[in-house]
Each structure stands twice: as C-alpha cells, then as structure tokens.
Amino acid sequence: MGQTITEKIFAAHLRDTPTPGNMVLDIDVIMCHEITTPIAIMDLMDKGMDRVCDPARIKAVIDHVTPPKDSKTAAQAKIMREWARRHNIRDFFDIGRNGVCHALFPEKGFIRPGNTVIMGDSHTCTHGAFGAFAAGVGTTDLEVAIYKGVCAFRAPKSLKIEVTGTLPRGVFAKDVILNIIKELTMGGGTDMVIEFTGPVVDAMNMASRMTLCNMAVEAGATSGVCQPDLVTAEYLWPFIKDDYASPAQAAESFARWRSDADAHYERELTVDVTDLTPQVTFGYKPDNVRDITEMEGSPVDQVYIGSCTNGRIEDLREAAAILRGRTIANSVRGILVPATPAVYSQALDEGLIRIFMDSGFCIMNPTCGACLGMSSGVLADGEVCASTTNRNFNGRMGKGGMVHLMSPASAAAAAITGAITDPRRFMA
Amino acid sequence: MKQFGGPAAFIDRNDINTDEIIPAKYLTEITKKALAPHLLEDLRLEGGEFDPHSAEMQAARVLVTRANFGCGSSREHAVWALEVNDINVVIGESFARIFRQNMFNCGILAVELSKADIDRLFALNGPVEVAVDLDAEQLTATGSTGEGVTCRFTLNPFDKQLIGAGGWLAYADAKY
Numbered sequence: 138m139g140q141t142i143t144e145k146i147f148a149a150h151l152r153d154t155p156t157p158g159n160m161v162l163d164i165d166v167i168m169c170h171e172i173t174t175p176i177a178i179m180d181l182m183d184k185g186m187d188r189v190c191d192p193a194r195i196k197a198v199i200d201h202v203t204p205p206k207d208s209k210t211a212a213q214a215k216i217m218r219e220w221a222r223r224h225n226i227r228d229f230f231d232i233g234r235n236g237v238c239h240a241l242f243p244e245k246g247f248i249r250p251g252n253t254v255i256m257g258d259s260h261t262c263t264h265g266a267f268g269a270f271a272a273g274v275g276t277t278d279l280e281v282a283i284y285k286g287v288c289a290f291r292a293p294k295s296l297k298i299e300v301t302g303t304l305p306r307g308v309f310a311k312d313v314i315l316n317i318i319k320e321l322t323m324g325g326g327t328d329m330v331i332e333f334t335g336p337v338v339d340a341m342n343m344a345s346r347m348t349l350c351n352m353a354v355e356a357g358a359t360s361g362v363c364q365p366d367l368v369t370a371e372y373l374w375p376f377i378k379d380d381y382a383s384p385a386q387a388a389e390s391f392a393r394w395r396s397d398a399d400a401h402y403e404r405e406l407t408v409d410v411t412d413l414t415p416q417v418t419f420g421y422k423p424d425n426v427r428d429i430t431e432m433e434g435s436p437v438d439q440v441y442i443g444s445c446t447n448g449r450i451e452d453l454r455e456a457a458a459i460l461r462g463r464t465i466a467n468s469v470r471g472i473l474v475p476a477t478p479a480v481y482s483q484a485l486d487e488g489l490i491r492i493f494m495d496s497g498f499c500i501m502n503p504t505c506g507a508c509l510g511m512s513s514g515v516l517a518d519g520e521v522c523a524s525t526t527n528r529n530f531n532g533r534m535g536k537g538g539m540v541h542l543m544s545p546a547s548a549a550a551a552a553i554t555g556a557i558t559d560p561r562r563f564m565a
Numbered sequence: 566m567k568q569f570g571g572p573a574a575f576i577d578r579n580d581i582n583t584d585e586i587i588p589a590k591y592l593t594e595i596t597k598k599a600l601a602p603h604l605l606e607d608l609r610l611e612g613g614e615f616d617p618h619s620a621e622m623q624a625a626r627v628l629v630t631r632a633n634f635g636c637g638s639s640r641e642h643a644v645w646a647l648e649v650n651d652i653n654v655v656i657g658e659s660f661a662r663i664f665r666q667n668m669f670n671c672g673i674l675a676v677e678l679s680k681a682d683i684d685r686l687f688a689l690n691g692p693v694e695v696a697v698d699l700d701a702e703q704l705t706a707t708g709s710t711g712e713g714v715t716c717r718f719t720l721n722p723f724d725k726q727l728i729g730a731g732g733w734l735a736y737a738d739a740k741y
Binding site for chain 1: 663
C-alpha cells in the first residue's frame with residue numbers, strides 16, 4: 138500500500154507515538170501573529186520558560202490589526218516585538234514590512250514541499266498549497282511548538298478531491314472551493330486533510346492553489362494540500378536556485394513527497410467544473426452556497442477585496458479587469474486591502490491602484506482588518522458586505538452584519554452595481 | 566485528578582463557531598479573565614433566543630450541544646472563555662478538530678456522544694446535573710424529577726493522558 142503526501146510528511150517528521158494513532162511531529166515552520174501569540178509568550182514568561190526551540194524556525198508578523206487601532210492592540214504588538222528582539226527572531230515583520238501572514242510568508246519562500254507548518258491561526262491550511270502539512274492550532278499548541286519544536290496530531294486521514302474539466306470564463310479558484318465546501322458541508326472534512334488534485338489544480342498558479350487550500354478549514358479539514366510540481370518549483374525558484382540546477386530538477390526532487398498512486402483515501406470525490414458558474418454564500422455558514430445568478434440584485438452596502446483568501450496580486454488583477462474604466466455605485470463603500478507590501482507595490486507598478494482609486498475604492502494598508510471585524514471596514518447592524526474573505530459567520534465582520542463570500546471578480550461586479558451581480562456581465 | 570461535571574446548560578444548535586463563543590473584538594485582551602463576561606454573548610439560535618446570562622448558564626459547569634461545536638477560528642480564547650466561567654466539560658455530537666484539541670490541551674473535556682444519546686440528554690427535565698466518570702468513560706445525567714440517563718463515551722487515549730497531565734504544556738515539558 139502506497140502513502141499519501143501527508144502520510145509521507147508525517148513519517149519524515151515523527152518524533153514520538155505516545156499512543157497508537159497519535160503522532161508527535163517535529164515542526165519545521167512555527168508561525169506567530171499578534172492575536173494568538175502574546176498569551177503564549179506571557180504564559181512562558183510566568184512559568185520561567187521564556188525560551189524558543191530555534192529562532193530560525195519561528196516566523197513572526199504583526200498582521201491582524203496593524204498599525205494598532207488602540208492601546209490594547211498596541212500592547213499586543215509590543216509584546217511580539219520585544220519577544221522577537223529578545224530571542225533574535227530574524228524573520229519578524231513589523232509595520233512597513235508586514236502583511237497578512239498567509240500571503241506574506243509564502244512570498245518570503247518560507248514554506249517548502251514536505252515541511253510541517255503550524256500557526257495559531259485556522260487559515261494556516263493555506264500553506265498546504267506548497268505540498269506541505271500546514272495546520273492551524275490553538276495557543277497552547279503554539280506555545281509548546283515555540284518552546285519544544287513539536288506538535289501532536291492524530292494519524293492523518295485524507296480526502297481526495299479531483300478537480301476535472303475546464304474552468305469557464307468568470308469562474309475562479311474561489312468559486313471552485315465554495316462549491317466544494319457546499320458539497321462537503323462545514324463538518325465534512327473534520328480530522329482529514331483535503332488533497333486537491335486533477336488537471337484543473339495542476340494548471341492553477343500558486344495563488345489559486347492557496348485560495349483552494351485556504352478554505353479547507355471551512356469544511357472542517359485539518360488542512361488542504363496540493364502535490365508539489367513545476368509550478369511550485371518556479372514560484373520558489375528565487376529561494377532555491379542555489380540548491381537545484383533548474384526548476385525542473387527541483388520539481389523532480391519535490392516529487393518524492395507526491396502521493397503514491399495506490400495510496401489509501403478515506404473518501405474520494407470528483408468535481409467537474411466545466412459547468413460551474415460564479416458562486417456566492419448566503420446566510421451565516423460557509424456551506425450555504427448558491428449560484429450567483431440566484432442572488433442577483435440583492436443589495437450590498439460595502440465591498441471588501443482582500444484577506445489571506447483573495448488579497449494577492451492575481452486577485453487584484455481579476456477585480457481591476459472588471460473595474461477598469463468604470464465607477465462603483467454611489468451606495469457602495471469599496472475597500473481594497475492588498476495582502477502584503479509586495480502586492481501593494483506590484484499593484485502600483487501595474488497601474489491597478491489607479492484603477493481602484495478612479496473607480497471609487499478606498500485603499501487600505503495590508504492587514505487582516507475587517508475580515509474578522511477587527512478594523513478597516515467593520516459593518517454596522519443590518520449592513521451587507523460582498524467580500525472576498527473566508528467566513529460569513531453571524532457577526533464576523535461586525536455585529537449584525539451580513540457577509541456574502543465570493544471571488545474578486547464577483548466582488549468588483551457588486552461594487553459597480555451596488556448589488557450581487559454575475560461578473561460575466563462585465564467580462565469581454 | 567481534576568473532577569469533571571456539574572449543572573448542565575443546553576444549547577440546541579449545530580455548527581456553533583468560535584466567533585460566536587467569543588467574538589473577535591475581545592481577542593485584543595491579554596488576560597483570560599477579561600473574556601469571562603462575553604462568553605456566547607452574540608449567539609443566535611435557529612428560531613429561539615439565547616440568553617448567555619440565564620440562570621442555567623450562570624450555574625453551568627457542563628455545556629450540552631449538537632454537532633461540529635467550535636468550528637471556524639482556531640482561537641483558544643473560546644476554550645478560555647469557557648474555563649473562566651468554570652465550564653469544564655462540553656458534550657456534543659462532534660467537535661471541530663482545533664477546538665477539541667484546545668480543550669484537551671487545557672486539561673478540560675470535550676465528550677462526543679451519538680445523536681441518539683444527545684437527544685436523550687436534551688429530553689431530560691431541567692435543571693440537569695451531569696456526573697462524569699473518566700476512568701469508566703461514562704457519564705450520568707440526572708434531571709429534576711430524578712430520572713437519569715447513562716451514556717458511555719470513548720476518549721482518545723492520548724487526550725486522556727493530556728487530562729491526566731493537566732494539559733499539553735505540562736505533558737510536553739516533561740516528555741520532550
């Protein structure tokens with residue numbers, strides 16, 4: 138019997154098997170942000186255990202509320218800053234260099250095929266796009282990883298989703314993953330890693346693969362993962378060019394992590410996207426998903442483009458292509474949050490920021506912001522937001538607010554009309 | 566070993582997420598105690614009001630709920646918000662993985678029962694008292710009229726070790 142990619146990664150990182158079926162893994166990349174890390178730092182200090190297993194394995198960023206909005210968020214940032222300095226954590230990203238963790242850390246080349254990655258953040262599953270095992274954990278798991286470099290997981294089960302067919306015009310990775318979550322339901326992936334495979338995934342760039350893996354947790358999955366290949370190697374090339382003769386040779390080396398043809402899956406599913414249309418959520422659960430045509434005309438007060446799901450340069454291009462030469466509805470507040478300084482800078486160079494501004498969008502600095510109702514566009518009671526983020530939970534973007542999740546193209550279309558709109562209406 | 570159980574509160578809904586258990590606006594707190602007044606404060610039930618400050622919630626040491634409790638954000642603040650309100654057991658049909666692990670990592674209990682058993686607990690006349698026998702992996706819920714329901718459950722052996730150790734940090738510090 139062959140092994141899945143996740144089983145291979147677990148085997149290569151196994152430190153201990155405390156009881157059958159439970160595995161303690163060595164963790165390669167321990168990511169930290171200012172919302173879930175300070176309490177771990179303070180607890181370690183209180184216990185006289187303020188040490189880090191290895192500063193090089195720790196990657197830290199202030200991203201959720203930055204620049205700080207009040208004294209409390211300033212204090213959280215200060216705890217992180219002082220801790221990073223105290224322990225000589227070189228990969229620490231503060232104001233001016235900071236951005237949404239799950240967009241920033243991939244840009245820095247921190248995640249490699251075969252890695253184990255954890256963070257006190259549920260969307261850590263994003264990094265599975267690189268052929269890594271990447272899981273969101275709580276603060277205690279993070280604290281133990283900071284201190285001891287290990288984390289415990291149950292032996293992995295895998296759910297294979299083969300994405301076949303051809304992506305139609307106006308349909309993107311976000312539509313694919315929303316459709317998959319609808320199929321699996323919110324708890325359908327619990328205790329499993331979702332392996333995204335098939336010709337559509339093979340043809341996707343890393344940004345789209347990250348969008349897929351990012352929302353695996355909305356189906357309850359431990360993580361999402363894609364098979365590392367030439368696309369992965371080419372993305373990582375600036376960081377690995379001294380280690381391999383060519384991207385092709387790197388891809389060949391990464392192939393050792395790929396799932397074996399005879400690997401065992403808990404469940405296998407084929408999703409043909411040929412007839413898929415743009416998708417949108419309704420209600421307060423991410424598996425409440427419909428075709429956008431069923432929601433067409435439903436008014437929105439705000440449009441939010443950003444987040445670890447859809448705040449990358451490819452997402453901005455997708456939205457700008459629709460906004461170019463158009464202005465957004467008077468009734469709508471448009472908010473663009475490029476996920477990282479590099480995305481922002483690239484968008485400036487490509488003239489995308491000009492397009493967003495001319496259309497009437499407000500441009501914010503990179504931060505998690507309104508995605509979780511922290512800052513930069515929190516909703517008032519009764520308001521509706523068309524959003525490229527990942528959660529439509531009741532109150533997520535502000536108490537009493539309603540969030541409709543959709544692709545950047547669909548969000549741009551909603552901004553123009555002031556209502557949920559099929560983006561294909563604005564596509565050549 | 567820590568004793569588990571006590572008066573139960575019932576929350577009749579699936580998929581209660583950690584944003585509902587503790588809204589994000591309180592994640593800027595850097596003490597666990599500061600979360601105490603805000604547990605489940607914005608929770609809405611399907612077709613019914615939920616009062617986070619009801620007598621049942623005030624007295625609760627045990628929560629009984631439905632499927633996929635604790636989904637969404639990884640915030641351990643959700644577990645701490647329960648902890649600082651003296652809730653030491655959550656009983657449900659199923660839990661989201663991260664929330665479940667956070668419970669055991671903090672040395673408190675997430676117990677999974679079948680839907681049929683959960684229905685039996687919901688059918689009891691309140692107030693309901695739950696007694697947990699960890700060694701026997703069995704719990705007994707007793708309603709106000711004295712009627713009782715006994716349910717067997719299975720704990721993952723590693724999670725049981727974490728409870729015995731008082732949480733994952735103590736366990737890992739001793740072992741790794």
